[in-house]
Amino acid sequence: MKPTPRLFLIMVLGVVLTGCTEAAAEPSDQPAGTFEKTVEEYDVGSFAVPVFREVDGVTYINDILIVNREYDLPPDYNPGLEPEVIDATGQLMEDAAAEGFSLVIVSGFRSYQDQEAVHEDFVDRLGPEEAEQYTLPPGHSEHQSGLAVDIGTVESASSAAVSFGETEAYAWMKDVAHEYGFVIRYQEGKEDITGLSYEPWHLRYVGVEPATEMYEEDLVLEEYLGID
Ligand SMILES: [Zn+2]
Structure with missing residues (x-):
């Protein structure tokens, strides 16, 4: 078990499953391998979810103003x-x-x-x-x-x-x-x-x-x- 990805997964689960941080942090009944597999499936890149913000009709994604054919x-x-x-x-x-x-x-x-x-x-x-x-x-x-x-x-x-x-x-x-x-x-x-x-x-x-x-x-x- 690599500690870093596991810690990362726990942090992510903590965010995803609001209020369930402790359950996720516990070794629980999941086999150890489950975590690593899940970390692999959820490549870190996929957590880079764009954060949209709209201010007076102007759209910002990750604080960068976006204007194109769609926006x-x-x-x-x-x-x-x-x-x-x-x-x-x-x-x-x-x-x-x-x-x-x-x-x-x-x-x-x-x-x-x-x-x-x-x-x-x-x-x-x-x-x-x-x-x-x-x-x-x-x-x-x-x-x-x-x-x-x-x-x-x-x-x-x-x-x-x-x-x-x-x-x-x-x-x-x-x-x-x-x-x-x-x-x-x-x-x-x-x-x-x-x-x-x-x-x-x-x-x-x-x-x-x-x-x-x-x-x-x-x-x-x-x-x-x-x-x-
Ligand atoms: Zn131009």
Whole structure:
């Protein structure tokens, strides 16, 4: 019997079976093997249950704001670009410049109404079905959260373009963004999970620790939060 997993199981059972901690802690009539088998079945990862919290119509999972095709923001949610995002973006751009890359902000905060216009424009140009690969309906854009910025080079600034993903600036940025608290939100090959096509230019601020974990484990936000 390994003491650590057993202790862990007891703690978990204590939570699950509220009020039954003592019963679970006792050796009881269960054969010793039962515990270990149960611990194996209940891999520690499966206890990382996402904790949802809703504040005025804004959903947080494990204290990280989530907005995507499934989760939306209220039309009157208008924080502007959050101060920590302004600071992190400024630092990123400053350090990029020191490396010889001139990054520019292509798009920052976008209100519900702004996104309505962007979405309408996509639908007009591509038709309602194809548009949904590239854009999100109003209320569903991360730009409304004030936690996202679109980054480009001077050359690619006129339109957020996949070609930005082929620049040296991007090659540098994708491996350091997490140090500033950012993740490349819409990754290539994860379109089915994020609900959006690959966007090398779109950075989402989540904080250094979560960003680093997502970068190192190659996870998009939905995977990281356990809602993929
Ligand atoms: Zn964007």
